[in-house]
Amino acid sequence: xxLDRIDQAPYLNAMSAxxxxxxxxxxxxxxxxxxxxDLIKVQGMTELNRFVVWLAxxxxxxxxxxxxxxxxxxxxGFIAAFGASVVAVFVLxxxxxxxxxxxADAVLDGLSAAYGNVAFIGFPLLTTVLGASGQMAATIASxxxxxxxxxxxxxxxxxxxxxxxxxxxxxxxxxxxxxxNPLVVAPLLGSLAAIVSLAIPQPFEKALKMLxxxxxxxxxxxxxxxxxxxxxxxxxxxxxxxxSTALLVVLKLILQxxxxxxxxxxxxxxxxxxxxxxxxxxxxxxxxxxxxAEFYQREALxxxxxxxxxxxxxxxxxxxxxVLAQPGPFQVGALVARWANATPVQTQPGAPLRTxxxxxxxxxxxxxxxxxxxxxxxxxxxxxxxxxFLT
Numbered sequence: 318x319x320l321d322r323i324d325q326a327p328y329l330n331a332m333s334a335x336x337x338x339x340x341x342x343x344x345x346x347x348x349x350x351x352x353x354x355d356l357i358k359v360q361g362m363t364e365l366n367r368f369v370v371w372l373a374x375x376x377x378x379x380x381x382x383x384x385x386x387x388x389x390x391x392x393x394g395f396i397a398a399f400g401a402s403v404v405a406v407f408v409l410x411x412x413x414x415x416x417x418x419x420x421a422d423a424v425l426d427g428l429s430a431a432y433g434n435v436a437f438i439g440f441p442l443l444t445t446v447l448g449a450s451g452q453m454a455a456t457i458a459s460x461x462x463x464x465x466x467x468x469x470x471x472x473x474x475x476x477x478x479x480x481x482x483x484x485x486x487x488x489x490x491x492x493x494x495x496x497x498n499p500l501v502v503a504p505l506l507g508s509l510a511a512i513v514s515l516a517i518p519q520p521f522e523k524a525l526k527m528l529x530x531x532x533x534x535x536x537x538x539x540x541x542x543x544x545x546x547x548x549x550x551x552x553x554x555x556x557x558x559x560x561s562t563a564l565l566v567v568l569k570l571i572l573q574x575x576x577x578x579x580x581x582x583x584x585x586x587x588x589x590x591x592x593x594x595x596x597x598x599x600x601x602x603x604x605x606x607x608x609x610a611e612f613y614q615r616e617a618l619x620x621x622x623x624x625x626x627x628x629x630x631x632x633x634x635x636x637x638x639x640v641l642a643q644p645g646p647f648q649v650g651a652l653v654a655r656w657a658n659a660t661p662v663q664t665q666p667g668a669p670l671r672t673x674x675x676x677x678x679x680x681x682x683x684x685x686x687x688x689x690x691x692x693x694x695x696x697x698x699x700x701x702x703x704x705x706f707l708t
Contacts, residue, residue: 341437341628344534348541362542366611369535374608375503377436377529378467381459382507383517390457394584399454399594400461402577406568407431407466411473413564420477425610426561428470429623430568433600435459437533438631443596446639447589454593464504467605471498474613500609536604539611543621558619565602565623570634574599599638601627 351357357365410430415423433439435458443451475494495501510517517525577598581591602624610617 336441341434341537344537345541345544345625345628348538348543349545350541351538352542352545357542359546362539362546363611365535365539365542366608369532369539370608370612371499373528373532373535374605375499376525377532378463378500378503379507379510380522380525380529381456382464382504383510383515385456385460385508385511387511389453390460392453392457392590394581394586395454395590395594396457396461398577398580398584398586398591399458399597400465401580402573402594402598403431403461403466405576406573407470409572410565410568414561421474421613422615424470424473424477425606425615425620426565428466428606428609429602429620430565431573432462432466432603432605433458433569433573433597434603434628435462435597435600436603438635439597439600442635443593446596447593450589451593451596454590454597458597462603463605467609468495468501468504470609471495471501474609478613533604536608540604540607540621540624543607543611543617544625558622561619562622562626565619566627566630569602569623569627570599570630574634574638596635596638599631599634601631 348357352362407427407430410427411420411423414426418426435455439455439458440452443455445451447454472495475490475498479490479494509515574595577594578591581594586594602620604624606620607617607624609615610620
């Protein structure tokens with residue numbers, strides 16, 4: 318790897334974040350334009366949402382869980398750090414919002430603040446930045462958010478919508494409604510297929526992938542259609558929507574990755590898993606909360622705005638996270654490496670340069686060294702006036 322390549326790596330990866338985000342804007346804008354030009358009616362938007370909830374998204378959930386292998390995804394430290402950040406933000410948001418609105422709406426807001434767009438942004442971005450370890454981490458994050466968090470949210474929404482006062486009757490009604498929900502049944506069936514190692518015939522597997530691949534694009538189009546509809550709101554209501562949207566975006570893009578970082582450091586995760594946990598926690602809101610809001614016929618304005626605004630803002634926040642995760646003058650990986658008990662890297666003369674080259678004095682935090690100092694060390698040249706371990 319050349320010196321120029323090392324210096325440019327953070328910025329090339331930051332551009333990867335933009336490359337993963339821009340297509341989402343294109344699809345949302347296409348839906349918005351189609352609605353503004355009246356090319357798709359309100360009935361068309363409703364049927365598109367039904368297609369996503371009943372066919373496309375269940376196929377995607379089944380496909381993800383059916384191909385998950387416990388031996389590959391069992392990373393308890395990463396699961397604890399990322400999963401706890403999701404749960405913490407979800408619970409905090411529900412507790413903050415349930416004081417002013419019904420439980421079902423508070424749960425949808427909590428989902429908007431905790432549910433990241435792992436499928437469309439997480440997978441391509443982490444594969445580019447972290448390689449195979451990033452892809453594995455994105456798979457685990459998908460199972461946590463798309464399956465576990467979704468199932469909990471559906472159960473709470475059903476609880477909030479039931480008027481039954483007797484506890485055992487309420488439990489029966491909620492249980493029946495949850496088990497009839499395709500977004501819960503699909504991952505359960507997929508998990509069962511994975512446990513028994515069911516081999517899905519290739520034609521059916523291809524059909525599942527084609528159908529599941531339509532989930533996110535159609536959901537983004539549906540968000541654009543919803544945003545393109547002309548909705549008359551009072552100034553007070555518009556201000557409330559803006560405040561709620563800002564709160565959800567801050568919780569999603571700032572608080573959740575901060576919690577993930579603190580937990581990853583406390584659990585002493587390896588640097589790569591720490592970076593993966595933070596980047597996945599910093600993903601913008603996905604389309605799942607909007608789909609649930611439409612499915613249960615709840616107010617979806619805040620949810621759709623949170624998805625759009627968080628996606629726009631994540632172009633900046635994800636780029637900052639990526640740059641800070643790379644070796645360089647603004648590197649925060651030294652802190653991560655110290656907490657993870659990183660060992661000094663032994664460089665050999667003539668060995669290729671790596672962006673992870675680090676040396677440290679015993680008991681001291683690692684000091685990232687510039688590429689030029691590494692080259693001088695390998696060539697045997699030293700400056701008697703310059704301390705060996707300082708950049």
